[in-house]
């Protein structure tokens with residue numbers, strides 16, 4: 438294809454490397470790669486609103502940026518699912534939620550402010566978001582790896598054959614990152 442007198446369109450890699458691009462849907466100019474995040478576990482049916490982390494309650498329902506409790510018996514933590522991107526040093530991050538046992542949830546809470554934990558797991562959990570571009574991800578068994586220095590826990594899938602696990606193992610193309618953005622409402626105009 439020829440571009441008569443026009444500048445070559447920006448490549449996906451250029452967009453992710455920091456060339457600004459005007460988003461056709463959210464009206465922002467995105468610069469470089471940014472992370473996507475699930476606001477809450479898919480099981481959350483309460484208001485789309487965060488309470489402060491410090492207000493954590495174990496009974497009933499609770500949602501903050503990092504912690505979630507449903508019905509006083511299901512405990513969730515906000516994690517990061519990292520995916521390498523071909524051609525970039527920085528990884529793409531998906532903010533996602535996993536369940537934890539009550540005991541591990543307590544260990545996480547106890548160490549949260551200091552960023553050091555009684556043990557570093559990994560802790561078992563169930564993946565608690567649907568990431569449609571990667572097939573069926575909800576309730577996949579997963580590992581939650583607590584990180585030191587107040588970084589969010591990193592999550593890996595138990596099933597290495599899963600599409601999401603292989604994306605993490607092999608990386609994805611910059612074009613695929615733009616497809617993910619589009620699936621979540623950010624479109625290159």
Ligand SMILES: [Zn+2]
Nearest residue numbers: 460463622623
């Ligand atoms: Zn956008």
